[in-house]
Amino acid sequence: MHFDIDQYYSRMNSGEVILAYKGSISSELITNVLEVIDAKLEDLIIKKSIKKKLYNVLVESLQNLYHHIDDLPDTSDGKFDVHFGIFVITREGERYKVSTGNFIRNEKIQPLKDRLDRVKAMTKDELKDLYKQILNNQDFTQKGGVGLGLIDMAKRTDRQMAYQFNHYNEEYSFFNLDIYV
Numbered sequence: 001m002h003f004d005i006d007q008y009y010s011r012m013n014s015g016e017v018i019l020a021y022k023g024s025i026s027s028e029l030i031t032n033v034l035e036v037i038d039a040k041l042e043d044l045i046i047k048k049s050i051k052k053k054l055y056n057v058l059v060e061s062l063q064n065l066y067h068h069i070d071d072l073p074d075t076s077d078g079k080f081d082v083h084f085g086i087f088v089i090t091r092e093g094e095r096y097k098v099s100t101g102n103f104i105r106n107e108k109i110q111p112l113k114d115r116l117d118r119v120k121a122m123t124k125d126e127l128k129d130l131y132k133q134i135l136n137n138q139d140f141t142q143k144g145g146v147g148l149g150l151i152d153m154a155k156r157t158d159r160q161m162a163y164q165f166n167h168y169n170e171e172y173s174f175f176n177l178d179i180y181v
Helices: 005-012 027-044 049-067 106-121 124-137 148-157
Strands: 016-024 083-092 095-105 160-169 173-181
Touching: 005 016, 005 083, 005 095, 005 173, 016 027, 027 083, 027 148, 049 083, 049 095, 049 148, 049 173, 095 106, 106 160, 106 173, 124 148, 148 160, 148 173
Parallel strands: none
Antiparallel strands: 016 083, 083 095, 095 173, 160 173
C-alpha cells in the first residue's frame, strides 16, 4: 500500500478546522500564520490560559516543523516542494489539536521515536529537570536545541501528544505529530 498525502491531509482536516495548510514551509509563512492565528484566537477562545497555551504550542510546533523537515531530493514529479509540510489546527470538543506533518529520512525514525517515547513517559517534574539540564549544558545541535521545544510542549500539555510514521518510499517516511491542548 502506497502512502497518499492527499488522503492523509483530508483525514487531518476532520472536525472543526481553525486553520489548515499544505505546502512549502518557510520562515515567512510561519510569521504570517502566527499573526493570523493570534487574531483568530482572540475571537475564538475566551479563556486566556488556553489561548496562551495553544499559541505557545503552535509556535513550538511550527518551529520544529521548519527546522526539522528533511528536504526531499527528488521532486521532479512536482508533487512536493523540497520543504513540504502540513499543519492543521482543529477543535475537538473542549480541546484543541495542533497537527504537523513532514517527511523524515527513515534512518532518523528510531532516534525520534525513542525521544518522543521518553518525553511522553516522564513526569512533569522530570520534564522540568531535563529542560533545565539541557539549558545549563547548552547542548545544542546545528538545527537549534535538543528537543527543547518538544519538552516544552510536553510540559504545557501534560504529555498529551501522539505521533505516527507512514512509510513513503525506501528513503523517507511521513512523520505526523499531534499535540492536544
